[in-house]
Amino acid sequence: MYYGGYKPFVGAGQPIKRWANAELLLGVPKSRAGAFGQGLLNGHVPAQHGPADGDGTDGAGRTERKPIIPFTVEDITARVCEEMLAELRDKPAPSDRVELLSVDRRRFSKAVRTAEADDPVAVLLDTPDPDGPDHTGGHWEEDYDARREYLCVRIGAWKQELVTSVFIGFDIKGSTLHTEFYTYVLSPLPKSFHLADRLPATIGGKLMWRIAWDVTLSAPGELLRLIANPLRERLPSRFGTDTVGKLVSQPADTSEFRLGRYALASVDCGALTSVRELAPNRDFHHFFQESDTIKYIQIIERHLLQIVGDFLRDHDVDTREHEANQTNILQQNFGANSTNNFGGNQSVGNTKTTQTFGNNSGVTREARQP
Structure with missing residues (x-):
């Protein structure tokens, strides 16, 4: 998807929650204690061996570890995609399935048009195809x-x-798996939009007279808006733009009024918003809509952490750090959502959670731990 402006997730709505997590990719310890702990995480108790196993350290006192089975970002992304669909939609009983669930892989790229030097009317999209x-x-x-x-x-x-x-991203740098988790919500449409469902199926003579009368009364205001809106759109914004520009040589200006003096070298042509994002209410219509938003975010988050943990264990990665981070993230959920204002900014360890929920989004709470 090509996007413009700052946010790549165009069409997703308002941001609700986000966190990021970095985990060192270390092999499973070779020691008997390390193998026993890893076995418990895998759900079984490994067979005990004799003293020949040693204490799992080398001559310098460092823990000896098994080599990690290599994997790529593509591998872990495909695993999460496949199991998320299976665990939430395919495997559960029909009454327990998450209805209207989709899991897609999407690429986001900034879109900038630049003028070609050889052709005054040519337009080049200066980004690869997502x-x-x-x-x-x-x-x-x-x-x-x-x-x-x-x-x-x-x-x-x-x-x-x-x-x-929910947007989930992975990257591997410096023997570290970095995970990003962003959530957005499109809140319900204004209730007045549903009036379209109650309009008459046919337009009769009496209704035509009413329409004509209403149009006549509203004509002065509509005329004023037609004049004011274009002027307001052309006024300079007080906010800067983050358009990525690429300077190119301009073609010869042969126009009668030398309009080339005012031509832009580059134009950000990516999407800034969606039609659906222009319409929603800022507030939920019902308390249960707000609670369902929290519910689905937590369900996806919990399954993601479980799938990533299983994937790492399958590749002989020591998951003790992952288990600790998972506990931190889930505890943040419990602490933030057990309050009355459904909001807060929390930072625990190497995870950061930002939440703004519902009609009380202006109320925030901060809690920090060393």
Whole structure:
């Protein structure tokens, strides 16, 4: 997907919660104690061996570890995508399934049009095709033309009026697995929009007279808006733009009024918002809509942590750090959502959680631990 402006997740709505986590990729300890602890995490108790196993340390006192079975970002992304669908939609009984669930892999790239030097009317899209082949080797690019892939887990509830989207990204750098977790919600449409469902099926003579009378009364105000809106759009904004520009040589200006003096060298042509994002209410219509948003975010988060933990164990990675981080993240959920204001900013360890829920989004709470 090509996007413009700052946020890549165009169309997802308002941000609700986010956290990031970094885990060192260390092999399972070879010692008997390490193997026993790893076995418990895998759900079984390993067979005990004799003293020949040793204490699992080398001559310098360092813990001896098994080599990690190599894996890539593509491997862990595919595993999460496959098991998320299976655990939430395919395996459960029909009454327990998460309805209207989708899990897609999406690439996001900044879109900038630049003028070609040889052709005054040519337009070049200065970014790679997000849906084309990925040549990044499983790593995220780090430049202005970068594109990055995220898993998008989306759930439509309340007859698709409440849409929760979770974006999950992975990267591996410096023997460290970095995980990003972003959640957005499209809140329900204004109730007045549903009046369209109650309009008459046919327009009769009496209704035509009413429409004509209403149009006549509203004509002066509409005329004023037609004049004022274009002027307001052309006024300079007090906020800066983050458009990525690429300076190019301009073609010869042969226009009668030398309009080339005012032509832009580059234009950010990516999407800034979606039609659906322009319409929703800022507040939920019902308390249960707010609680369902929290519910689905926590369900996806819990399954993600479990799937990643199983994946790491399958590749002989020591998951003690993952288990500790998982506990921190789940405890943050419990602490934030057990309050009356459904809001808060928390930072525990190497995870950061930002939550703003519902009609009380202006109320925040901060809690920090060393």
